[in-house]
Amino acid sequence: MLLAVALATGAPSPAMFSAMVEDKRNLKERLGVIMSSKKQTKCTTVVSVMSIALIAAIGILAGCTPKAVPIEGPDISALMLTNVTVSAYDAVPLTWNVGQNTLQSTGTVVLHANNTDGEAKLCWLAPTPATTIDVVQQWGIKDKLPLMTTKSQNGLDIYTPPVGMQYQPGMGVLGTQPFVRWYVVDAVEGESFLTTQGSIVMSSSQKTLDGTILTVTEKSVWQTAVPAPKTLTLRATVPSSLAQMEILYGSGSTRKGFVFVEASPANAPINTPDSIWLLRMNSGVGSWVNCGDLSAFGGNIFSDQTSSFAHVGSLLYFTHGHSGIGCIDTAAASPSITSPKEISALLNKLYSGTPSNAEFPVQPQLASDGGALIIEYPDVNWNGIYYAVDASGTVLGSLRTDKTSVTSFDANGKQGSILPLKDAANNVRLPSIDLFQAVIF
Structure with missing residues (x-):
């Protein structure tokens, strides 16, 4: 056929x-x-x-099989202070793309701040402030009041704690005590400031802190009248057999958050290591979790400088001295203190290049943005170097600030972008995660 x-x-x-x-x-x-x-x-x-x-x-x-995708980030935000005088300065946004080894800035002033006492501390919250800054605060050291008095033409939202939260006498057992404060954006509760005592110590009539209450106050901040601002208070009895507590860090709200506390045991021999506790806050109820002692950190976090903190996801990093760094997974069921070997090795390497005229060992300062841990440490000439590090301790890139400019480098030390900035070593500001600020007197 x-x-x-x-x-x-x-x-x-x-x-x-x-x-x-x-x-x-x-x-x-x-x-x-x-x-x-x-x-x-x-x-x-x-x-x-x-x-x-x-x-x-x-x-x-x-x-x-997933295809290999080039890493484009992380993007790290910063502010460059310009037109700096004794009483004021302007802030210009800076974006550091670590993966591409580039720096970008519109050059537009996004914030003008009065700095009448010359000693104010600028705190601001990411994202990149090219068009908006969620929160900016500036605290004076001398008068202990917020100094931010002007907004830019871009209509930035500038928040300061509500009246009554700048200075609260009588919060501590001994009367007027320092306190800590942080800011939180909560999808359910909205925007709030939280404060608590800076420390709790025994009175002369006490043998331990048993029965003492730690109070966390949350006051919401709304841009509209409805719903009306509200105040929430969480009270938690401190763990037994302790003689003193130092509140070093706080994050989140009373609905979902934590407070990081260093505690000293009562009736313990001299040089007994302090312990770290987390006060976990859940729907207004607090529960304490013991994270272990600080024997690996010389017995306590405090050294010649105040400890620095950085929050990367659920991981909370903190420094101790020139070469010690600790980490706690705040979301773990039974969190414990660890000392990341790779990051500690990096700190030891940086310490070997400490300026020769340093009076004391230089302690690194921590920050975070774009999912990266940022370690700030000076070189031998006191130029500020910012190292972007991943969770394994691998350096992803670095940022160098000196007397005239800001320069980016990749992981291999190859130079990238250069932006001019007078006295850059003192005029670059990274975002303040949670806008946390400790020891406000």
Whole structure:
């Protein structure tokens, strides 16, 4: 029948039908080859099936294997202070793309701040402030009041703690005590400031802190009248058998957050290591978790400088001295203090390049943005170097600030972008995670 069809076709066949209606001679030869071929053996059939299956499997695996995507980040935000005088300065945004080894800045002033006492501390919250800054605060050291008095033309939101939260006498057991304060953006509760005592110590009539209450006050901040601002208070009885507590860090709200506390045991021998506790806050209820002692950090966090903190995801990093760094996973069921070996090794390496005229060992300062841990440490000439580090301790890149400019470098030390900035070593500000600020007197 096939031959008859081919015979009846007088013209070259269309391409899509060529297998059926090619000329009679060619088709006859092909049919002869097919009919004269030996039948496949059972072994051949099995091999063929297996080969087809193997090829199909390779194709599937190749399709599921993720393709390598170049790392474009992280992007780290900063503010450059310009037009600095004794009483004021402007802030210009800076974005450091670590993966691309580039610096970018619009050059536009996004904030003007009065600095009447010359000793104010600027705190601000990411994201990148190219168009907006969620929160900016500036605290004076001398008068202990917020100094931010002006907004830029971009209409930045500038928040300061509500009245009554700047200075609260009587919060501590001994009367007027320092306190700590932080800011939180909560999808449910909105924006709030939280404060608590800076420390709790025994009175002369106490042998331990048993029965003493730690109070955390949260006051919401709303830009509209509805819902109205509200105040929440969490009270938690401190753990037993302790003589003193220092509140060093706080994050989150009374609905979901924590307070980081260093505690000294009562009636303990001299040089007994302090312990670290987390007060976990959950829907207004507080529960204490013991994270272990500080024997690996000389017995306490405090050294010649105040400890620095950085929050990366659920990990809370803190420094101790020139070469010690600790880490706690605040989300773990039973958190414990660890000392990341790779990061500590980096700190030891940086310490070897400490300026020769340093009066005391230089302690690194920590920050975080874009999911990276940032370690600030000076070089031998007191130029500020910012190292962006991942969780494994690998340096992703660095930022160098000196008397005239800001320069980026990749992980191998290759120079990237350069931006001019007068006295850059003192005029670059990284975001303050949670806008946390400790020991506000």
